Amino acid sequence: MSVQKPRTLFDKIWDAHVVDTLPDGTALLYIDLHLTHEVTTPQAYDGLRAAGRRVRRPDATLAVVDHNIATDDSRRTGIVDPESRLQVETLEKNVAEFGVPYIPLLDDRQGIVHVIGPELGRSLPGMTIVCGDSHTSTHGAMGALAFGIGTSEVEHVLATQTLLQKPAKNMKVQVDGNLAFGCSGKDIVLAIIGKIGTAGGTGHVIEYAGDTIRALDMAGRMTVCNMTIEGGARAGMVAPDQTTFDYVAQTPNGPKGETLERALAWWKTLPSDPGAHFDRVVSLNAHEIAPQVTWGTSPEDVLPITGIIPNPEEAADEARRAQLRRMVEYMGLTPGQRLQELPVDVVFIGSCTNSRIEDIRAAAAIAKGRRVADGVRAMVVPGSGLVKKQAEREGLDRILREAGFEWREAGCSMCLGMNPDKLTPGQRSASTSNRNFEGRQGPGGRTHLLSPAMAAAAAVAGHLADVRDYQPKEALS
């Protein structure tokens, strides 16, 4: 019997999906699940039409609207912005013409594409998953290989259910130790990006390992995998384990009964073999991670909440000095200023990074019995209609509303400044989303990325605050 070389989780999923290999080593990779939304698909469907092609596997494709839509009651009366409305209407026309399953805006299951895939039990361990969206890395938390693609590739997958791909390198990020008080998956991933930098994972697929990752619930793992792309890697993954299997078992569309048993038998073979080769390994100690906040306009410019704004003139080279000066100016900061002094105008709890029920519970726990500070607009945007319903069953909406938070409908909302939820120039936000680029949340907006609990603490304090000083006053009932 031949002894197989030890393989990583990535290698195993990759090998199981190679349909054919071209002479130059490019693989034709089979795609198990293709998630789609309104922004990156219109030209792909046009291409299919022009070539007289059909969608090969509508049953392995799922469409939803999330980017362009309003997250208040106005969604019931139609989209106001004509370009946004046209993108949504175009998606509806295309899915009808090509027979692609679609979750419409007013369906309870509607939500951010990266929230609903796992939640419905469509994103499963061992799968290859793609979407015309860079945060597709989120689904890697299920123990899947999931990555974002461009519009031509969307069309390629629609037509052939495959992609032409060269294999990536393997990178392991090992996190061990107990997570410190007040910290969550968001703090872990921000600390990782702070350590490896925004290009640290380029050309690699990252596997997150270690007992800290094992101890995270699925929501925490999704937060970590979600921001993998901010560390430069197209995909991040966590080996499936009992936490994953229990999660899958309670999803509405996941496998059940005997089919689930068969799936489990394969899923349990997926974790990386002992001795499998990683091209790069990075290790972190969880108890050294304090609650994190970004201060600049790139996710790698992150500090513990106790930190102070750095002095650009102390940077090593002129290019970096110039970059830091620009950041300090754009963000309206003074070197030496304490992060906790920064007053916030808007608090946004939502996005595919942090809008799951666990995230909303974490925010509500801090908000309970407190009030949003005067002059602060604080909004909570659940990731899906199902998350919203669950939160309402638990009474979290009431706690948040009583504390002065807006309780909104599911969507991308203020993550990207494409729909009505936007910052105005100069506004400072504490946001649980994933990108703090200039203008990302609206032209001139200033974004600080942090965890849901930290965001709630900022809302009640009126400035960036250390969640460790704002522990729950009362238990959530």
Added chain:
Amino acid sequence: MKAFTTLTGIAAPLPMANVDTDKIIPARFLKSISRAGFGKHLFANLRFREDGSENPDFVLNQEPYRRAEILIAYENFGCGSSREHAPWALLDFGIRCVIAPDFADIFNNNCYKNGVLPVRLPREVCELLVEDAKLGGNARVTVDLERQVVIRPNGEEHSFPVDALRKRLLLNGLDDIGQTLQHGTQIDSYEAKQKSAQPWLAPA
């Protein structure tokens, strides 16, 4: 995708290096839902003045270059963002071939995916072609992909390199999808195998 075999047409001179994709099509025009229609925004910041009127100094606003099918430029054409809207805009305007000393990687790939031929020729040859192109409508340039040569109006030929697979796809008008569909039998059998081995992949 339209096949590319031989093209004889008007060449527009754009003697600039580092023409980036933001120049080719500025970001504010990416909201469209269509691949078509970007031609009117091609080189928008160079072609139009702030009040929206045409800039008469820009080559594509002059006769006969409004009907150009070939563009001659210098080094590192297509650098910057990965937007596929750049070749879409060229194609929609009517330009099916860009000749330059070299091209940025992603732009180069995006061109092939859309039936636009990027031709690499040495800088000296590009300079000669720029002079030819300046002669206007009577100086047609020919690009023969089969023979891999560019023919100047005076009949002088210059050969250029093309990847064999890319060449085959373009000559036959096959895009990547057309190429992949030739593996249809393998995809069919993969799917059949998967269906019995992994029944959980069929959604409930």
